[in-house]
Amino acid sequence: MTGTGREADEAAHGAVDEAAAGAEYVGAEYAWKRLGGDPALLSRVSAVVREGALPARLPVRELARACVAACALAAAELTARRTGRDVPAVRVDDGAVATAFTSERHLLVDGRAPVNFAPLSRFWRTADGTLRTHANYPHHRARFLGALGLPPDASADAVAAELAGRSARAVEEEVYAAGGLAVALRTPGEWAVHPHGAAVAGQDLLERGRLDSAPARVFPPLAGGPLLPMAGLRVLDLTRVIAGPVATRTLALLGADVLRLDAPWLPELPDQHADTGFGKRSATLDLGTDRDAFASLLASADVVVTGYRPGALDRFGLTPEALAARRPGIVVAQVSAWGGGGPWAGRRGFDSLVQVATGIASVEGGPDRPGALPAQALDHGTGHLLAAAVLRALTEQAEEGGTRYARLALARTATWLTRGLGGTGGGGKGRGRDGGRGRPEEDTGAVAPVAVAADAPYTGPDAWLGETGSPLGRLRYALPPVSFAGGPADWSRPPGPWGAQPARWE
Structure with a gap:
């Protein structure tokens, strides 16, 4: 380990407890600002804080709450745009969030527990x-x-x-x-001096932007209940594993017609597909040979979400710029493990691996006995932020038009977590830059904190589990954590078999 690495390790470990204690609400404020949201709308959010949910040295519970709060507020904001009313109140319950962030562990299919990690994944x-x-x-x-x-x-x-x-x-x-x-396995200090760690440290939590001057989006008003801000919108889901599917599962909850597309030779793990398949349809399509079929789907799509390595889908014309040319006014949302810049940009990755590389496993355990977060929080958190980015892009399209894009990465979310949910990238001075002593307001702006609606202990997931019949069998599953007044409490359909539906819109 270099001397610089040792200094970074000392700062990181010394900041852990302070970051965990001080990140209760700054995370939601920071995420909302990065999403381009109006800080005044944060007054619409309240939280039920439950000690004991997602216990960890790092502020994992606060990260999870912040990501869900930002997503729910973005959904409430779009709902207000489509109803012409005030932004509905948002309530985030740590119990619901903790249960949802460990959803893959709670799934039962006809009473059978899921298989989450193979013997050689360790x-x-x-x-x-x-x-x-x-x-x-x-x-x-x-x-x-x-x-x-x-x-x-x-x-x-x-x-x-x-x-x-x-x-x-x-x-x-x-x-x-x-x-x-x-x-x-690396310590935080070793990751800080790694070329890719240094590259990620200079990047923001998320990238978002406008690509052209496509006309403003006109939404038909919402009627009846529950209020579904994504009603009437079509989402092409080209994602795998957890982060991307969590994002599209959330958009399906909010009323989107989500069609997941997979290569026919690359089947998904059955339990993983069941857990993240609520509200969606699943089809197979060869993007190389079925270009006409994909073009037909794209012609009436409103959102494209991808979850592959940067550049992996470029040859199919799926860059934001190419999609903007083919379908002006679309929203393109992308998630990857390591991000688009730096020497590891083209590498495959998963939540568990990002935890190990970035020093999280070392902080949660130690160099000789590595630990892990109490949930695959990088996946679930990034997934909810990705859904939030889509929702905010749609609201901005209604105001200003333009083809929009958003990019997130698990490694950036990891940096945000290890910095105590303060600033990341762009020269920000949030918590973690100076070993946890910086004031979050220096980077996030001074805004009203999220209100605490109640305090209660976390006694387990039972209150936030549901059951339903499905083509896969009887399912026990985690209920969605995204909640706002008048909004949906559950998905409209259970998951079905992987690749069983036709590759066309309903």
Whole structure:
């Protein structure tokens, strides 16, 4: 570790407890500002604070609350635009948020618990440290084992024996080169001086912008109940795993017609698809050979959400600029693991790996005994922010028009978390820049804090679980945490089998 890394580690570890204590509401304010929202609307938000929900050294509960609050407020704002009334009151309950952020753990299909991590997705001791791998998908498992020179049926014991004599960072590079996923454990200080860590540190929590002067969007008014701000809008969902599907699951809750498209040769994990498939339809489409079919879908789409590595879909004309030319006035929302700039921009990644690279696992455990956040909070938090960005873009289109885009990354959300939910990127001076001593107002602006509606302990998820029949069987599932007065309390449809619906709009 370099001297700079040691100094960054000392600042990061010294700031953890202060950040956790001081980030109760600044996170929502900061996220809302980054989304371009009117700070005065934060007065519409209240929170039910529940001690014991999502316990961690880092301010995970506050991050989760902030992301959901920003999303719910963006939904309420668009609702007001479509009803001509005041912005409905938003209420964020830590119990609902904690349950939703661990939704994949609460899912039951006909009473069967889900399978969330495969045997080779875990921490491994190496000759010089610790390595985290992700091998849930068969093709990732095969690439990981191939990079180690092990047979496809190698056991966990065989992998452990092989890694015990190798360097974590050398294996990280070898597995990546083979198309697999492995990340060496780093401390916050080591990540701070890593080329990609330095690149992410200079980026904002999210990117958003306007690409052209497309006419202002005209929404038909909402009628009846519940109030669904996305009613009548079509969303093409080209996402996988958790963050992107959480975003589109949220848009479906709010009334969008969401059609998820996957390559027919790349099936999703069944339990993962069930958990994030509420409110949507699922179809398969080969973007390389079915270009006409995709063009037909795009012609009447309002939003495109992608969740692949930066550049992975460019050859299909799915950059924001290309989509703006093909479908002026569309909203393009993109999420990735590592972001679009820096040496790791083109790498695959997942929440668990980003936690390990950015120092979160070290903070939550230690260099010799790494830990983890109490939820895949980078995924769920980023997913809710992505949905919020779509909602805010639609509101801005109604005011000013223009094709809009938004980009988020798990690594940026991780930086926001480790800085105590203060400023990230762009020379901001939020909490974490100076070891947790900076005033959040220096970067976020002085705005009224979110009001506390009540305080209560968190006694478990039962109050925020629902049950329903589905084509997959009887489901127990986490209810949505996004809530505003008059809005929906649940999804309009359960998930169905992966790829079972036709690739067309209803």
